Amino acid sequence: MEQENLEAVMGLIINAGNAKSDAMEAIHAAKAGKFDEAEEKIKSAEESLVQAHHSQTGLLTKEAQGEAMTITLLTVHSQDHLMTAIAFTDLAKEIIDLYKKIG
Structure with missing residues (x-):
């Protein structure tokens, strides 16, 4: 591989790993009632996903x-x-919303 x-x-x-970790931390923050922190972690996860997409887009553009890439x-x-990080971040947002409603 080049x-x-x-x-x-x-x-x-x-x-993607950073995004998933931030999303998990966001869930833990929401569980503890720290919703501002949870939102910051989700924002960080989304920023990491954007960076991952940039990497992916570069590979797709070349192809x-x-x-062709091996x-x-x-x-x-x-x-x-x-894909796992995207799904996990989306699910984390829903879990945070649930914690907000419960709290």
């Missing part, structure tokens, strides 16, 4: 321009991380 593609794949993994387990892993 260095530039490897950096993009690692960017996906790192930023659309005819520069698909490795690491590449698949990075996409899995991104």
Whole structure:
């Protein structure tokens, strides 16, 4: 894998992981009644997802321009991380809303 593609794949993994961690911290904050902190963590998660999307878009753009990339387990892993982080962040928002209603 080319260095530039490897950096993009690692960017996906790192930023998606950060998003998922922030979303989990947001849930814990909401559970403790710290809704301002929960909202800050969700905002941070969303910012990490944007960065991950930038990495993904770069890879997709290259492929659309005819520069095929070798698909490795690491590449698949990075996409899995991104999709999981997106789903987890969306679910965290719903859980925070539930905690707000309960509280």
